[in-house]
Amino acid sequence: MTTHTTKIEKKAYAKINLGLDVLGVLPNGYHEVKMVMQTVGIYDVLTFEKAAEGIVITTDSGELPTNEDNLIYKAVKLLFDKYNVTEGVRIHLEKHIPIAAGMAGGSTDAAATLKGINELFCLGCDEEELKEIGVKIGADVPYCVMGGTALAEGIGEKLTALMPTPNCHLLVAKPDINVSTKYVYEHLDALESYEHPDIDGMVQAIEDGSLTGVVQRMGNVLQDVTIPAYPIIETLKERMIELGAAGSMMSGSGPTVFGIFYEEARAQEAYEQMVQDGQAKQIFLTGFVKG
Numbered sequence: 001m002t003t004h005t006t007k008i009e010k011k012a013y014a015k016i017n018l019g020l021d022v023l024g025v026l027p028n029g030y031h032e033v034k035m036v037m038q039t040v041g042i043y044d045v046l047t048f049e050k051a052a053e054g055i056v057i058t059t060d061s062g063e064l065p066t067n068e069d070n071l072i073y074k075a076v077k078l079l080f081d082k083y084n085v086t087e088g089v090r091i092h093l094e095k096h097i098p099i100a101a102g103m104a105g106g107s108t109d110a111a112a113t114l115k116g117i118n119e120l121f122c123l124g125c126d127e128e129e130l131k132e133i134g135v136k137i138g139a140d141v142p143y144c145v146m147g148g149t150a151l152a153e154g155i156g157e158k159l160t161a162l163m164p165t166p167n168c169h170l171l172v173a174k175p176d177i178n179v180s181t182k183y184v185y186e187h188l189d190a191l192e193s194y195e196h197p198d199i200d201g202m203v204q205a206i207e208d209g210s211l212t213g214v215v216q217r218m219g220n221v222l223q224d225v226t227i228p229a230y231p232i233i234e235t236l237k238e239r240m241i242e243l244g245a246a247g248s249m250m251s252g253s254g255p256t257v258f259g260i261f262y263e264e265a266r267a268q269e270a271y272e273q274m275v276q277d278g279q280a281k282q283i284f285l286t287g288f289v290k291g
């Protein structure tokens with residue numbers, strides 16, 4: 001007897017950047033980056049169910065579009081068109097990842113959708129094909145298909161898998177502000193110079209299994225733009241250090257700030273204290289996730 005799956009569920013994990021450098025602007029206007037990406041334990045849940053026709057998206061988030069502007073829709077459309085799928089799909093998104101936060105929330109939903117649709121409709125794509133389709137949606141999507149610890153170069157799509165970063169207790173705080181990625185990159189271009197983090201050194205520290213080596217090299221050039229414009233980012237970073245974090249940094253183009261703790265009890269106390277402070281809109285205590 002053959003059984004046909006008609007409904008599946010996928011977790012879409014968020015990422016942080018342990019290091020983020022911008023090397024320059026490419027002739028096509030995109031920025032050439034060099035970043036260390038790390039999957040973390042904050043995730044959205046997507047359910048996929050076959051339907052007779054159409055692409056219907058529902059979500060518990062009041063802030064997101066459910067039409068063709070949602071990256072989930074774009075992912076389905078690319079696969080349906082490529083493989084001439086004539087059936088339809090209903091997708092529900094349970095949103096937990098902070099939105100427009102520098103945690104690749106939209107990109108990871110798109111990546112989970114590529115995987116979910118591939119499975120549900122038995123399209124037979126391997127990971128490489130899904131990454132190739134993913135880059136048409138956004139530069140971070142191929143990384144999200146892969147997950148874990150990786151070095152991302154080019155516009156973020158040239159990926160090298162790394163050993164898993166030694167785990168830690170990770171505090172993540174998103175202040176109640178929205179930062180536009182476009183604004184951040186435009187203002188970075190206007191800066192005369194900035195200090196480049198040692199990404200090669202960080203990659204070596206990861207290969208050596210040294211979490212302290214990683215923490216010592218944490219750096220994100222985009223902070224040079226966001227911190228002067230949004231001082232709450234610096235406030236949250238300093239607060240995490242005050243509460244015992246070994247290192248603290250902004251992820252991606254912000255405004256999310258994370259802190260790395262070596263001890264669970266300290267991280268738990270810091271989490272409770274920051275919830276009490278009320279300076280961040282969303283706070284999570286989590287850790288790294290392997291690919």
Ligand code: ATP
Nearest residue numbers: 070071099100101102103104105106107109140252
């Ligand atoms: P990155 O780290 O890749 O820069 P981000 O965390 O800054 O991503 P997202 O959460 O991906 O940003 O959201 C950016 C914009 O994308 C939002 O303003 C939102 O309207 C749009 N968007 C479309 N689809 C989604 C989705 N499924 N989840 C989140 N945002 C989405």
